[in-house]
Amino acid sequence: MVVVFSATERRVALVRGEAFFTVARQPNRPFIVQAGNVSIRAVGTAFNVRLASDVVEVLVTEGKVHVDPAAPGQGAPDGSSPLIVAGQRAIIGHGGNPLRPVVVEATAAQVATSLAWQSKRLEFVDTPLSLVVAEFNRHGSPPLVIADRELGDMRMGGSFRADNLDAFVRLLENGFGVRVEHHADRVVLHRAR
Numbered sequence: 001m002v003v004v005f006s007a008t009e010r011r012v013a014l015v016r017g018e019a020f021f022t023v024a025r026q027p028n029r030p031f032i033v034q035a036g037n038v039s040i041r042a043v044g045t046a047f048n049v050r051l052a053s054d055v056v057e058v059l060v061t062e063g064k065v066h067v068d069p070a071a072p073g074q075g076a077p078d079g080s081s082p083l084i085v086a087g088q089r090a091i092i093g094h095g096g097n098p099l100r101p102v103v104v105e106a107t108a109a110q111v112a113t114s115l116a117w118q119s120k121r122l123e124f125v126d127t128p129l130s131l132v133v134a135e136f137n138r139h140g141s142p143p144l145v146i147a148d149r150e151l152g153d154m155r156m157g158g159s160f161r162a163d164n165l166d167a168f169v170r171l172l173e174n175g176f177g178v179r180v181e182h183h184a185d186r187v188v189l190h191r192a193r
Contacts, residue, residue: 001015001019007029009029009030010030010032011031011032011034012031012032012033013035014033014035015051016051017050018050018117019048019049020048020115021047021048023043024044025043027043033049035056035094036056036094037069037094038094039067040067041066042065043064044063045060045062045065045086046062046063047059047061047062047063048061048114048115054093055092055093056091056094057090057091058090058092058101059089059114059115060089061086061087062086063085064083064085065084066081066083067081067082067084069093069100082103088103088105089103089104089105089106090102090103091104120139120161120163121161122136122139122161122162123158124156124157124159124160125157126155127155127157128153128154129146129151129152129153129156130146130152133146135162136165139162139163140162140165142185143186145187145189146189147188147189148190151178151189151190178190178191179192179193
């Protein structure tokens with residue numbers, strides 16, 4: 001993400017992935033998100049933008065935004081572009097020939113699913129412990145270290161809070177017989193003997 005704020009404008013370029021924005025109303029300083037060939041202009045609102053390889057998806061949870069599928073550098077939306085309001089989702093093709101936004105109503109379940117990436121829950125189904133540990137390590141500290149290669153292959157599943165490493169480690173100790181060593185800078189996991 002590239003952020004450029006000036007006295008006349010607040011501009012963010014989303015170069016990949018997804019971001020959620022909560023924007024304070026400042027009529028003399030519009031907030032504009034550029035995602036691929038799509039510009040989103042907000043005025044006191046909250047919205048999610050997901051930039052995929054072929055589409056940009058905008059989900060408005062509060063307020064309203066203008067969506068303009070013009071090529072970058074052709075200016076920000078001027079108010080004549082489609083208006084997307086809270087509870088709506090716009091899907092816009094981008095690339096060489098941007099498409100006019102398709103606007104649909106978003107159900108509460110669709111909103112929850114779209115915003116689930118913000119949750120601090122980690123979901124796993126039949127996943128090697130090495131991948132589970134890697135995901136936990138992306139979210140917090142101290143890092144988990146697997147001392148035995150075979151332990152990394154152990155499969156597990158479940159839903160875990162990313163911010164509750166202690167509970168996850170206790171589960172490994174009590175439910176899976178993993179031996180745990182706590183160090184000042186890491187937590188080392190060993191195969192049960």
